[in-house]
Amino acid sequence: MPALPISELQALAQRALARAGANPAMAESTARALVAAEAQGLVSHGLSRVPQYAGFLENGRADGQAVPAVARAKGGAVLVDARGGLAFAACDLAVAEAIARARSHGVAFAGVTNSHHFGVAAYHLEAVGAQGLVGIAMGNSPAAMPMAGGRRALFGTNPIAAVFPRRDAAPISLDLSLSEVARGKIMIAAQRGEPIPPGWALDRHGQPTTDAQAAIDGMMVPAGGTKGALLALMVELLVVALTGARFGFEADSFLVAAGNRPNIGQAFIVVDPDALAGSDAYLERVETLLAAMLADDGVRIPGSRRNALAARAAAHGLSIPDALAAQLRALAGAPVGSGPA
Numbered sequence: 001m002p003a004l005p006i007s008e009l010q011a012l013a014q015r016a017l018a019r020a021g022a023n024p025a026m027a028e029s030t031a032r033a034l035v036a037a038e039a040q041g042l043v044s045h046g047l048s049r050v051p052q053y054a055g056f057l058e059n060g061r062a063d064g065q066a067v068p069a070v071a072r073a074k075g076g077a078v079l080v081d082a083r084g085g086l087a088f089a090a091c092d093l094a095v096a097e098a099i100a101r102a103r104s105h106g107v108a109f110a111g112v113t114n115s116h117h118f119g120v121a122a123y124h125l126e127a128v129g130a131q132g133l134v135g136i137a138m139g140n141s142p143a144a145m146p147m148a149g150g151r152r153a154l155f156g157t158n159p160i161a162a163v164f165p166r167r168d169a170a171p172i173s174l175d176l177s178l179s180e181v182a183r184g185k186i187m188i189a190a191q192r193g194e195p196i197p198p199g200w201a202l203d204r205h206g207q208p209t210t211d212a213q214a215a216i217d218g219m220m221v222p223a224g225g226t227k228g229a230l231l232a233l234m235v236e237l238l239v240v241a242l243t244g245a246r247f248g249f250e251a252d253s254f255l256v257a258a259g260n261r262p263n264i265g266q267a268f269i270v271v272d273p274d275a276l277a278g279s280d281a282y283l284e285r286v287e288t289l290l291a292a293m294l295a296d297d298g299v300r301i302p303g304s305r306r307n308a309l310a311a312r313a314a315a316h317g318l319s320i321p322d323a324l325a326a327q328l329r330a331l332a333g334a335p336v337g338s339g340p341a
Contacts, residue, residue, distance in 0.1 A: 002319065003316055003317035003318055003319045004317050004318060004319075004320075005317045006035055006039060006313060006314060006317065006318060009035050009038070009047065009318060009320070010031045010032060010035045011031075012328050012329070012332050012334070013030075013031035013034055013035060013047060013050050013328065013332075014027045014028055014030075014031035015027075015332040015333070015334075016050050016051075016054055016328055016331035016332040017030055017031060017050065017053060017054060017057070017086075019054075019331060019332060019333055020053070020054035020055075020057040020058050020064065020331065021057040021058060021064030021065070022057055022064040022085075022086065023064060023065050023066075023067070025067070025089050026064060026066070026085055026086050026088070026089050029088040029089040029092055030053060030086050030088045030089075031050075032088075033088045033119050033120070033123055034046055034047055034049055034050060034119065035047065035318075036120070036123055036310070037119060037120045037123065038313075038318055038320070039309065039310045039313035039314070039318060040120070040306035040307075040309050040310050040313075041305070041306065041309045042120055042306070043188070044182055044184025044185050044187065044188050045119050045120045045182075045184055047320055047324060047328065048188065048191075048324060049117075049119070050327075050328055050331065051327055051328075051331060052254070053086060053117075054331050055257045056086070056116070056257075057086075059257055059258065060261070061252075061257075061258075061259055061260070061261055061262070062084065062085055062086050062116050062261065063083065063084040063085050063261070064085065064086075065085075066082065066083035066084050066085025066086075067083065067085075067089075068080055068081060068082050068083060068085065068089050068090035068093050068112075069081055069083070069093075070093070070097065071113070073097075075101070075105055076101045076102065076104070076105035076106070076107055076108040076109060077101075077108070077109050077110075077111075078094070078097045078098070078101060078108070078109075078110045078111070079110075079111045079112075079113060079243060079244075080093050080094040080097065080110060080111070080112045080113070081112075081113055081114050082112055082113065082114050082115040082116065083114055084114050084116075084261045084263065085116065086116050086117075087112070087115045087116040087117060087118040087119070087139075087266065088118065088119070090112050090115055090266075091112060091115075091118055091124050091266060091268075092124075094110035094111070094112045094266070094268055095110065095124055095125075095127055095128060095135075095268055095270075096127070097110050098110035098128070098135075098268045098269070098270040099127065099128060099131055099133060099270055101270075102133055102270040102271060102272045103272060106271070106272050106275030106276075107269070107270070107271050107272070107275065108268075108269070108270045109242075109267065109268075109269050110267065110268045110269075110270070111239065111242055111243035111265060111266070111267050111268075112139075112239075112243065112245075112265060112266040112267070112268075113243040113244050113245040113263070113265055114245065114261075114263045115139075115245065115262075115263065115264055115265060115266055116261075116262055116264070117141065117254055117262075118139050118266050120159075120161075120175060121137045121138065121139060121159040121160060121161035121175055122137065122161035122162075122163065122173050122174070122175035122303070122306075124137050124161075124266075124268065125137050125161055125162070125163035125173070125268075126163070126173075128163055128268075128270055129163040129164070129165045129171035129173070130165075130171075131165075132165045132273070132279065133165065133270050133271065133272055133273070134162075134163065134164055134165070134270070134271040134272075134273060134282075135162065135163045135268065135269065135270050135271075136160070136161070136162045136268070136269040137159075137160065137161045137162070137266070137267070137268050137269075138158065138159065138160045138161070138235045138238060138239055138266065138267050139156075139158065139159060139235070139239055139264065139265065139266035139267070140155070140156045140158050140235055140236050140239050140240060140245070140247065140248050140264050140265055140266075141156030141157055141158060141159075141183075141248060141251070141254070141262075141264060142156055142248055142251040142252060142253045142254055142262060142264070143155060143156060143247075143248040143249040143251070144156055144157050144179065144183055144219060144220045144248070144253075145157060145178070145179055145219055145220045145221070145222050145228075145229065145232055146206075146219055146222075146229070147229050147233065148222075148225070148226040148229040148230065151206045152219075153218075153219045153248075153249070154248065154249050155178075155229065155232035155233060155235075155236055155248050155249075156232070156235075156236070156248035156251075156264070157177040157178055157179040157182065157183050157220055157232075158177065158178045158231075158232045158235040158236065158248070159175065159176065159177045159178070159182075160175075160176060160177075160178070160231075160235060161173070161174060161175040161176070162174045164286060165273075165283075165286075166283065166286055166287065166290075167283040167286075167287065170303065170304070170307050171303065172286070172290075172301055172302055172303060173302055173303030173306065173307075174302045174303070175302075175303075176223070177223070178222060178223055178228045178229075178231050178232045178235065179220035179221065179222060179223060179228070180199060180200050180201075180220065180221040180222070180223050180228075181196075181200045181220075183220055183255075185200075186200065186201060186212050186215050186216060186220075187212075187216065187255060189212035190212035190213050190215075190216055193212075194212065195210045195211065195212065196209075196210055196211075196212050196215060197210065198210055199221060200215065200220070200221060201214075201215030201218060201219065201220050201221060202215070202218045202219045202220075202221060203215070203217065203218040204217050204218040204219075205218075206218075206219070216255055236248060238267050239264075239265035239266055239267045240264075240265045242265075242267070243265040243267070244265075245263055245264050245265030246262060246263045246264055246265075248264070251263065251264050
């Protein structure tokens with residue numbers, strides 16, 4: 001389809017989510033995050049998630065009327081209760097609290113409990129980097145990977161992200177899941193009836209597979225084998241044991257419409273560089289490392305490709321598949337063939 005302005009796509013997604021039962025704040029924050037992912041080329045976490053989220057709202061796997069709130073707080077630590085709603089408004093609140101507390105205490109830990117799928121982990125750190133602060137984000141998800149030596153899915157793919165601000169330049173932005181590949185890529189392959197590369201996943205019997213649907217019914221391969229599994233364990237403990245959320249094996253899959261409210265967790269750690277070596281020393285050290293990295297041909301700064309794609313989308317709009325556009329229009333109650341609004 002022809003490219004559409006980001007604002008129009010966000011309005012379309014927001015209307016679709018609102019018609020599925022999301023309150024205005026939830027619909028707006030979710031649509032904004034999904035369009036941002038689409039603009040950065042992360043289509044597995046972009047607008048293709050709108051029908052999925054709408055289904056969660058319609059069948060009660062997410063409470064569209066939930067309003068997140070601070071449940072507990074002490075110094076630099078704060079716990080936000082998402083109250084069973086979609087994650088984005090709760091994460092917005094948690095990040096805002098973490099920034100404010102890091103300014104006061106030097107460091108802050110904001111946990112989110114009773115939450116849902118939180119999309120691109122690095123997205124939530126954009127506000128942190130814009131404030132000149134260092135941030136880490138992590139979250140668990142429904143069980144998709146085995147523990148090292150195990151043969152059943154126990155941990156989620158448990159994404160982690162980090163942001164490191166720079167002097168007069170876009171922050172360094174890292175984002176990765178702890179599976180060999182993001183599960184959303186397998187979801188897209190299954191929707192298209194395409195095979196997946198070897199080494200991405202196991203079937204339900206624990207055998208390697210290139211069949212995307214068999215992978216969905218089976219397990220993801222941890223990135224780096226045992227090391228990836230141990231990192232996934234670390235994330236589960238940080239975002240669940242500290243927040244009271246559910247472990248991955250206690251939450252039903254996001255890839256099916258029916259199931260429980262996942263009530264999983266997220267955590268955001270924010271550090272003020274000025275509280276440690278000082279902002280000037282921090283910025284000098286960052287630039288020294290980047291200069292050494294960029295001395296090698298072919299090295300690029302993490303996040304630079306996503307930033308370039310987002311800038312292009314802001315200037316020229318985004319094209320999405322016709323089938324997805326039709327699906328979004330139907331969910332939003334817009335006539336087929338009409339514009340997004």
